[in-house]
Amino acid sequence: MASTTVNGVGSGIDIQGIVKALVDADRAPKQTQINTQSQKATTQLSSIGKIQSALDAFRGAIKSMTDDNSFSGLTGTSSNEKVATMTTAQGAANGSFNLVVNKLAQPSKLSTVTLAGGASTVVNKGDTATTLTISQSGKKFDLSVPPGATLQQVRDSINTQFGTVGLSANIVTDSTGSRMVLTSTTGGVGSDLTLSGNSGIDTGYKVIDTPQNAEYTIDNVPYTSKTNNITDAVSGVSIKLLSVSPPVDTKDPDGPKATTTISVTTSTAALKSGVKGFVDSYNALLKAMNAETKVTKDAAGNSVSATLTGDANMRSLQSSLRAEFNALSGNGTIKSLAQFGISTDSGTGLLTMDDKTFDKIALTNSADISSMFSGKTGLLARMTNATEGYAKATTGIFATRTTALSDSLKTLSKDQAELDVHVADLQASLTRKYAAMDSLVAQLRQQSNNIMGTLNALNNQKNN
Structure with missing residues (x-):
């Protein structure tokens, strides 16, 4: 026992070590479970977030291509x-x-009177708020001007409150002072700006530009x-x-x-640019999907799965995308991507484009290529429909999984807090019990010492 750490005064036992060992043994199973589940949920949440982001980017690119008519040629x-x-x-x-x-076309523009004190001039010197009313095309926009407000603050408030409806205010300063210039993104005859109210700066304004068509x-x-x-x-x-x-x-x-x-x-060049844009956007999505699902090898040659390897949702999404590529479409003789130089890598699924083949086919069949991508039954529309259920912001498959994983992490966080409280209580309880035992042992040893002392004293008297 010479090498044992002794913190029990009465017993000489390593009470701290015993308590720690008991507490650690009690904590270990639940802590391992929480750590394992937390790590799994966190990595899945990160991976799904990457897929969601890549899918949103792909769908955004498709929408831009549709809106810009990228495949019209x-x-x-x-x-x-x-x-x-x-x-x-x-x-x-x-x-x-x-x-x-x-x-x-020209928007309305007007200017307030010039204030010699500059942009910091107080326009409301009273004790109550005043009102500046800006009117345009039958609509009124009321701005409350609080006591002590300066010309600069009025300008900032207009831009903050009414910027979304196209109103814009600026401060113009010269040697005579500062004035506020108000304009609008709405132009054309009848869109004149006017000022009214009791703010003080609504009087004396002048029209700089009259709106015109x-x-x-x-x-x-x-x-x-x-x-x-x-x-x-x-x-x-x-x-x-x-x-x-x-x-x-x-x-x-x-x-x-x-x-x-x-x-x-x-322009076949414009059509080619559109096709290349689609290929690049699709490959970006597929690379993100591959990164989260592929199986790799470690230094020892053992297989290492990615976070979403074998994931049912990922398999389903990949299957949906491939199905649209394999489907024939278009109104002409060219109905598949392979016919004009688009090939698929058997290992990665990435697309490559053969420029020479495309250029040759596009010279005589550009309308066929265009029809494959465009319209309600074109590849762009079908890709959008195929990914719709996965990409919806709140009800899509990935959004739902993200919510579930986030809720799971919140639950695990609560479990961790409860476990910490339980461990603290257990440690306190065991410490009290062992401390009580140590105190009892100390009392018994003291009693033993007293008895032995008495007996020794009696033996000494007898010998004398």
Whole structure:
């Protein structure tokens, strides 16, 4: 016993060691269970989060390709991009149009009076809040101006509260002071801004710009628009007006204006770019899926499973994606990806594109390729439908699993807290019991020592 740590005064026993051993033995099974389940839930949560993110990115790319009409095989050009630019969308067709811009759409803009004290000038010097009312197109936006508010604070409040409806305020400062300039993203005739109320800064304001409509002609047919972004003049074509058309003769600024040609033409390069974009987006998703499901080898050559290896949801998603690739689609003679140079790696499932094969097929069958991807039965729409049940934000398969795993971790956290309390109580209880035993042993030893002392004294007297 010489080497034993003694912290029991009466017994000489290692009470601390005994208590620790008993507590550790009691704690170990539950602690192991909590640790194992927590690690599993955490790694699965991380892996599913990566898959969800990759799937969202893939679906977002598909939506952009659909909205941008990436597989139409059409491209739009403008002969003068200083005057107007254009893009093609669904419904566009080959053709060219002559555009002349006579006026740009213009929003309303007004300015408050100049305050000599600058942006920090207090505009509400009273003890109660005042109101600044901004009116536009029959709508009123009331801003409460608290006591002590400065011009800068009013400006910030307008941008914070009304920025989402297109109102914007700025402070302009010169040698005479500061003034607030108010404008709107809503333009066109009838969208005038006005100020009213009792804030003090609503009086004396002046109009800087009066709103006006854009005025332009397409093939000599006149049009007007409240915005410079034209989406309804030519089917499937979006035109952005940037400046008034310059005059044909620079020496005669009031003479006839130069024509800008807006053209929609077939472009195999545009179609190829769309297909490559799809291939890259799909491969990014598949790489994320492979990383979480593949089986690898460790240094000893043993198989090591990934977090989601063999996962039923992952197998189902992979099967759904492959099924859409194997399905024939389109309106022409080209109905499969392999026919125009898209091949699938047998090991990884990743797609590769043979440029030479694509270029050759696209020269004569670009419409077939386009129809394979586009429309309600095209590959883009089918891929969107195939992944819908997995990707929904709150009710999708992965979202539901994420919620369940998060709830499981919360439960395990509570279990851990309860186990910690149990262990602390057990340790305190055992410590008290062993301390009581040690005290009893100390008393018994003291009594023994007293008895032995008495007997020794009697023996000494007898010997004497």
